Amino acid sequence: MTAFIQARGLRKSFGTTDALRGIDLDIHRGEVIAVMGPSGSGKSSLLHCLAGVLVPDSGTVIVDGVTVSALNEARRSALRLTEFGFVFQFGQLLPDLTAVDNVTIPLLLGGMKRKQALKEAHGWLDRLGLEAAAARLPGELSGGEAQRVAIARALVAHPSVLFADEPTGSLDSLAAENVLTAMLELVRQAGTTLVMITHDPRTAAYADREIIVRDGQLAATDRVGIS
Ligand SMILES: Nc1ncnc2c1ncn2[C@@H]1O[C@H](COP(=O)(O)OP(=O)(O)O)[C@@H](O)[C@H]1O
Ligand SMILES: [Mg+2]
Numbered sequence: 001m002t003a004f005i006q007a008r009g010l011r012k013s014f015g016t017t018d019a020l021r022g023i024d025l026d027i028h029r030g031e032v033i034a035v036m037g038p039s040g041s042g043k044s045s046l047l048h049c050l051a052g053v054l055v056p057d058s059g060t061v062i063v064d065g066v067t068v069s070a071l072n073e074a075r076r077s078a079l080r081l082t083e084f085g086f087v088f089q090f091g092q093l094l095p096d097l098t099a100v101d102n103v104t105i106p107l108l109l110g111g112m113k114r115k116q117a118l119k120e121a122h123g124w125l126d127r128l129g130l131e132a133a134a135a136r137l138p139g140e141l142s143g144g145e146a147q148r149v150a151i152a153r154a155l156v157a158h159p160s161v162l163f164a165d166e167p168t169g170s171l172d173s174l175a176a177e178n179v180l181t182a183m184l185e186l187v188r189q190a191g192t193t194l195v196m197i198t199h200d201p202r203t204a205a206y207a208d209r210e211i212i213v214r215d216g217q218l219a220a221t222d223r224v225g226i227s
Contacts, residue, residue, distance in 0.1 A: 002065075004029035004193060005050060005161070009059035012045050012216075019045040020056065021216035029160075032187065032194045034207035042216040043197045044165055050195060051084050051163045052076035064160065081109055085154030085192075087164040087183075092150050093138040099149045100125060100134040106157040124152035128182050144175030151183050155192070162187060164196040168203060180206065 003026035012020040019042045027033055035043050048054035050061055052068040053076075061069040063083070068076060080086075085106075093102045103121035108114065125134050128148040138146055147167060154162055167183065168176035184206055187194045196207065204210050212219040 003027055004031075004064055005195075006062045007046075007050060007059065010046070010049055010056045010061070011058045012042075012049060012054060012056050018216055020049065023059070023213075023216070023218055025050075025211065025218065027193060027195065029193055030191045031209065032184065032207045033196065034204035034210045035195065035197045035213060036199070036201075036204055036210055037213035037219070041213045043213050045216075046213060047163050047165055047195060047197060051086070051161070052079055081106065082157070083160050085157070085159035085162040087147070087150050087154045087162065087167040089166045089169040090143070090146070093146055093153075095138050098135050098137055099130065099141065099145075102138070102149055103153045103156050106153060110157055120156060121152070124156050125149070127186065128152050142175070143171050144179050147171065147175075147179045148182060151179070151186070155186055155190070158190065159192060161193040161195065164194065166197050166199065169199065176200070176203070 005027040007023055007025040010020050010023040023046060035046065037043050045054065049056045049069070052061070052071065056069055059069070060067055066079065068079060071079065100118060100121045103124055104114070104117040107117035107120060122131070122134060125131055128151065130145060130148055130152070133141055133145050133149070138149070141149065164183070168179050171179060180203055198204050
C-alpha cells in the first residue's frame with residue numbers, strides 16, 4: 001500500500017545550519033506518530049516540511065498523491081487550510097476572539113456561513129468538555145482549556161492530518177494528560193493521521209510508532225511497526 005505521507009531525501013538548511021540532512025519517512029493514513037529527539041535536532045523543521053509550511057531545499061513530500069513540496073505558496077496555503085490541522089505549544093488563539101469564535105475561523109475561511117460555523121464550533125467544544133468556556137476569551141482560559149480550544153479549531157474542518165508540535169509542552173502533567181487523551185480520542189474516532197512532536201516518553205507511548213530525529217536524520221523507527 002502506498003503511504004499516505006511519503007517524504008524522500010528531505011534536506012533543509014538555514015544559513016550554515018543543516019536542520020534536515022536526508023530524511024525518508026512513510027506515514028500511513030490514520031497512523032499516530034510521535035516524533036522525538038533532542039532540542040534543535042530538526043523535529044519542527046521536519047513537521048513544517050511535511051505540512052508544506054517550509055519547502056525543503058531538496059527532496060520531496062507527497063501527501064495523498066499530491067507533491068506538496070512542488071506547490072507554490074498559494075496552493076500550499078490552500079492545502080494547509082483544507083487538509084491539515086495544526087496545534088502548537090502555546091500562543092495560537094486569537095486573544096480578542098472568544099473560544100467559540102476562534103474555533104469558527106477555519107470554517108469561515110472555508111466559506112461557511114457564520115451561523116452554521118458557530119453550530120459546528122459549539123459541537124466540537126462540547127466534545128472537548130468546553131461548553132462552559134465557549135464565550136470566554138483566551139486570557140480567561142486555563143492552559144489546558146486553551147489547548148483544547150486549539151485542538152477543536154485544528155479539527156473543526158475535518159483535516160486528514162493533524163500536525164502537533166509539543167501540544168502539551170506548556171502544561172502540568174495532569175492537564176497534559178487530559179489534553180492528550182482528548183486529542184487522541186477525537187483523532188482515533190475520525191481516522192485522522194497525527195504527527196506529534198513530544199519530549200515526553202509517556203506521551204509518545206500513546207502513538208502507534210515513534211521516530212527519533214538526531215542531527216537532522218532519523219535515528220530509529222518502528223517501535224510498533226506499520227500495519
Ligand atoms: N527559521 C530558522 N532560521 C534559522 N535557523 C533555524 C530556523 N529554524 C530552525 N533553525 C535551526 O535548525 C535546527 C533545527 O531546528 P528545529 O527543527 O526547530 O529543531 P527542534 O524542533 O528539534 O528543536 C536548529 O539548529 C535551529 O536553530
Ligand atoms: Mg521544535
